[in-house]
Amino acid sequence: MTLNIVAPKSHVAATVISDWEIWTLTPMGFSSDKAIAFLQDVSTRMMRSSACREHAELVALAFWLREANTRHILKAYNESSYKALGTVVHFTPANVDTMFIYSWVCSLLTGNKNIVRVSSRSGAVQTLIVALLNEVFSFGDYRDIAQRNLFIQYQHDTQEGAEYTASLCIDADARVLWGGDNSVNALRRFACKPRCRDISFADRYSACVIDAGTLVKEDTAKQAAATLLKDIAPYEQQACSSPRVLFWLGSRKSLSQFFGQIESGVDRQADSAITTKNEQLITAQSVQLVTEVNQVIIGGAICVIECARFEEGLLDYHVGRQVLYCQCVDTLDEIAESISDRLQTLSYFGIAKQALVKFIGQPSITGIDRVVPLGRALEFAPQWDGYELISQLARRVVIE
Amino acid sequence: MTSQAYQDRYEQLLAQDMYSLNTAEKEGALLPVIQALHQHHKLHSPAYSRLVQHYRDQPDTIEDVPFLAVRLFKLFSLSSISDDDVFRVLQSSGTTSQTPAKVILDRITSARQSKALVKIMQNFIGKQRLPLLVIDAPSVLKNKALSARAAGIQGMAFFGRQTVYALNDDMTLNTDALNSFQKLYADQPVLVFGFTFMVWTCFLEALKAQKLSLSLPHGALIHSGGWKKLTDKQVDNPTFKREVTRLTGIPRVHNFYGMAEQVGTVFVECEQGHLHVPEMADILIRDPYSLAVCENKTQGLIQVISSIPTSYPGFSLLTEDVGRVLGQDDCSCGRSGKYFEVLGRLPKTEVRGCSDTQVSV
Structure with missing residues (x-):
């Protein structure tokens, strides 16, 4: 396979990457009305398309792309002067079909030119997004944007692919690198300009914490269950921000009660693939072989593996598929012993924000970049993995 | 113990x-x-x-x-014996997945496997040891780690005598061996054994391509190993059987279901095309x-x-x-x-x- 420009479809590029016109064009302005309008148009079309509306993640994306939201995101930067960096190259992942859009949007809003390499393994959602982008790119109004934003695909694990990657890296002003630790390291080995900025999203995992004491009322327990499912059901739980671990502030008994209760409310066949239960069994049995497991609850939609103590090494056996490693704890502080800087998002239920602020404040906590209420783990924000994407993807100009 | x-x-x-x-x-x-x-x-x-x-x-x-x-x-080495008692470690073929399964055997389990296999197979092919044609290359047995393929052939060798390999080491037809096998045994019962996919591609398709055919009208073919690759080629069991009979004259074809993780207890297809569960x-x-x-x-x-x-x-x-x-x-x-x-x-x-x-x- 050679290199494919998937959007804008009509774009004709030179055969050699370093000859592409995009490198020579001037960037757009920071926070340009045109970029905002473009995204609003994509949003409107997404909302109108019945095919898109079938996917919850596209509904969420469409909502996020609205003018009101993008202006809100940019508001914090109105006071100072920012300019685009130049050309940003994005290497995006396959596990979350919408991810490539979010980091690209941040870069578009700061005025950069962008080359986004999208995965050739992604599914229907990516296809829908690409089709919509192509539609909006074709409007005469957005010619400037269409010239400055390319979505490409190529087989990266070939000699030819490595050459493409090398050419893209050598001229980039910033690289957005999604991937596991190995992929990010491999990409960073490609030579780049001395001032090129790397924004790396490497291997992370996420956890949630639920205070069992707050679940006495049946309604509250139901709400907790619904929000928990909202965080772990999409993308087969393979997004980095989907919790894979549950710290349960409460007893083992209350844990099994809670999961016993929620199973009855879940339509187990609707959402799950034919392979899911077998994969859950493999994970549960593997974990049992390597650590002390107190109980396994596998009958329902969520497979719960209650470990005497959670260790990050156990994540090697986690392949998504609605599996939660659980550890019962007496206090929030107990969590600190099991986690490292690999922990990205901590979603919570039944715990006061104040207590969390205090908890995170401890110098010994080196991980956790996001703490959000349960149910919102997958909501993308321009603050991600500890980065503030808008300012990272722009040059701050000081005028005195 | x-x-x-x-x-x-x-x-x-x-x-x-x-x-x-x-x-x-x-x-x-x-x-x-x-x-x-x-x-x-x-x-x-x-x-x-x-x-x-x-x-x-x-x-x-x-x-x-x-x-x-x-x-x-595939993920763990699971054993119920001490390392000293390990007789052999069986590796699954790993054709469809990259990591092979590892099955740890001691002498007594291995002996039990062979005995059980004999007992089951005899029900389908009789007690007599028959001339055996193996649809594989002789080199398959030379590999030091015991593959499931080699183990399967060794298991079937209990039923055979004068084993002949139908393929050369490069997996092409050994036509000389086939000719002399046919010459010697065309008029008597023989046993033919192979893995389903190899029987199809390296044997039947090769015969067809070279416009050759055999005549083993008293033979029985025993084969196993999964249908996945043949399903991809849209070859089902009736087609398979028809082609065997057409190209080799063998009237009886028994598929069996079994796996490296449970060698010995195989599930053999009867004359009605059903896989039967042994005692x-x-x-x-x-x-x-x-x-x-x-x-x-x-x-x-x-x-x-x-x-x-x-x-x-x-x-x-x-x-x-x-x-x-x-x-x-x-x-x-x-x-x-x-x-x-x-x-x-x-x-x-x-x-x-x-x-x-x-x-x-």
Whole structure:
């Protein structure tokens, strides 16, 4: 396979990457009305398309792309002067079909030119997004944007692919690198300009914490269950921000009660693939072989593996598929012993924000970049993995 | 050390005529053996004992018997014997997956496997040792690590004499060997053995391509190894059989279902095209969404139970194969017990991790 420009479809590029016109064009302005309008148009079309509306993640994306939201995101930067960096190259992942859009949007809003390499393994959602982008790119109004934003695909694990990657890296002003630790390291080995900025999203995992004491009322327990499912059901739980671990502030008994209760409310066949239960069994049995497991609850939609103590090494056996490693704890502080800087998002239920602020404040906590209420783990924000994407993807100009 | 209780019960089971017990009698005979295996592995396999630590003391029915996901044998080395007692380590072919399964055998388990295989196969091909044509290359046995392919051929060699290999080491037809085999044995019963996919591609298709045919009108072909690659080529069992008979004259073709993780207890296809469950094994079909046992005729994951292994805790395994029980005790071939069919495999599970943006170098 050679290199494919998937959007804008009509774009004709030179055969050699370093000859592409995009490198020579001037960037757009920071926070340009045109970029905002473009995204609003994509949003409107997404909302109108019945095919898109079938996917919850596209509904969420469409909502996020609205003018009101993008202006809100940019508001914090109105006071100072920012300019685009130049050309940003994005290497995006396959596990979350919408991810490539979010980091690209941040870069578009700061005025950069962008080359986004999208995965050739992604599914229907990516296809829908690409089709919509192509539609909006074709409007005469957005010619400037269409010239400055390319979505490409190529087989990266070939000699030819490595050459493409090398050419893209050598001229980039910033690289957005999604991937596991190995992929990010491999990409960073490609030579780049001395001032090129790397924004790396490497291997992370996420956890949630639920205070069992707050679940006495049946309604509250139901709400907790619904929000928990909202965080772990999409993308087969393979997004980095989907919790894979549950710290349960409460007893083992209350844990099994809670999961016993929620199973009855879940339509187990609707959402799950034919392979899911077998994969859950493999994970549960593997974990049992390597650590002390107190109980396994596998009958329902969520497979719960209650470990005497959670260790990050156990994540090697986690392949998504609605599996939660659980550890019962007496206090929030107990969590600190099991986690490292690999922990990205901590979603919570039944715990006061104040207590969390205090908890995170401890110098010994080196991980956790996001703490959000349960149910919102997958909501993308321009603050991600500890980065503030808008300012990272722009040059701050000081005028005195 | 194998418990006496297990040993005695297993011998009793093996002494039965194969396929003579009906389903109810069968469970009565098999369950005590399986219970003894459960206790044996709890005692001798730390892994098994961890897996069943929250399980009650003893399964009361075959359905209650705990099962291990078959993939665990790819991820872990599971053993119920000391390292000194390891006789050989069997490796699954690993053709469809990259990591082969590892099955640890001691002498006694290995001997039990061979004996069981003989007992089962005799029911289909008779007690006499026959001239054997192996649809493979002789080099397959030379590899030091015992592959499932080599183990299968070694197992079948018990039934053969004057073994001839049909293929050269480069997997082309050894036409000289085939010609002399045919010349010597065309008028008498012979046994032909091979792996389903190789029989098709390296033997039948090769004969066809070279416009050759054989005449072994008293032969029987035994083959195994899965249909996946043939299904991709749109070759089903009837087509396979028809082509065998057309190109080789062999009238009897028996497929069997078995796996490296449970060598010995194989499920052989009868004259009606049904796979039969022998006395010393059982199968259950489980709903892939709940793992609950399914009714007969309903499709699900195949759980295989074998009374043989004492050296590794693999006597009850949930496979990734899909099948269904077609009936019990009433197959018109006359054999008692359950009979079933294999319909394919679970689709390959693709994990789309974050880690695929670049191959590591």
